[in-house]
Amino acid sequence: xxxxxxxxxxxxxxxxxxxxxxxxxxxxxxxxxxxxxxxxxxxxxxxxxxxxxxxxxxxxxxxxxxxxxxxxxxxxxxxxxxxxxxxxxxxxxxxxxxxxxxxxxxxxxxxxxxxxxx
Amino acid sequence: xxxxxxxxxxxxxxxxxxxxxxxxxxxxxxxxxxxxxxxxxxxxxxxxxxxxxxxxxxxxxxxxxxxxxxxxxxxxxxxxxxxxxxxxxxxxxxxxxxxxxxxxxxxxxxxxx
Numbered sequence: 001x002x003x004x005x006x007x008x009x010x011x012x013x014x015x016x017x018x019x020x021x022x023x024x025x026x027x028x029x030x031x032x033x034x035x036x037x038x039x040x041x042x043x044x045x046x047x048x049x050x051x052x053x054x055x056x057x058x059x060x061x062x063x064x065x066x067x068x069x070x071x072x073x074x075x076x077x078x079x080x081x082x083x084x085x086x087x088x089x090x091x092x093x094x095x096x097x098x099x100x101x102x103x104x105x106x107x108x109x110x111x112x113x114x115x116x117x118x
Numbered sequence: 119x120x121x122x123x124x125x126x127x128x129x130x131x132x133x134x135x136x137x138x139x140x141x142x143x144x145x146x147x148x149x150x151x152x153x154x155x156x157x158x159x160x161x162x163x164x165x166x167x168x169x170x171x172x173x174x175x176x177x178x179x180x181x182x183x184x185x186x187x188x189x190x191x192x193x194x195x196x197x198x199x200x201x202x203x204x205x206x207x208x209x210x211x212x213x214x215x216x217x218x219x220x221x222x223x224x225x226x227x228x229x230x231x
Contacts (some may be wrong), residue, residue: 035211042209042221105151105216109163
């Protein structure tokens with residue numbers, strides 16, 4: 001069973017550059033989440049999709065951030081004009097709400113994409 | 119507003135000792151879910167348990183047990199006879215809607231052999 005995969009695992013970029021992260025969720029999962037985690041902190045919610053629809057966005061998600069899930073499968077998170085404060089681990093998670101009787105609320109996380117902005 | 123507080127930043131125990139990780143939450147919702155996740159050094163968060171707000175029954179799973187008390191808004195996690203493999207960062211999380219999940223800042227547990 002393939003888990004959630006994220007690419008790239010590490011990205012070092014210069015301030016002002018654009019970066020894009022990709023997440024491939026577990027194939028039958030209809031929900032996909034993006035979280036950000038900085039050192040010593042818990043994951044902070046950024047946004048989530050149900051199928052291809054982006055249903056909720058955190059206020060943390062500034063105009064420089066955009067996320068898509070065009071066909072309801074993989075998702076991309078793009079950060080434009082990166083700033084040093086964007087340095088963090090970007091976590092993707094997926095879950096399924098298709099079978100309510102078996103819904104546990106469990107989020108399946110990927111290993112994350114670590115961004116370092118110089 | 120939803121908030122999760124894990125006051126213990128770091129805990130060290132000697133192998134085979136019992137350890138309890140504290141979690142206090144705040145929510146105005148009457149229906150909500152509480153979770154514990156483990157983040158080992160490899161980085162991938164792993165689900166441990168979910169509890170519903172209307173089910174205060176405590177749960178035991180092997181060496182793990184959870185104590186949910188609505189009266190004190192706490193959802194504490196106890197590891198019995200700790201092992202080195204238990205060393206990780208543990209996060210408590212809250213979700214009222216099943217959409218947004220609010221995580222605490224985590225407790226870093228080190229089990230010393």
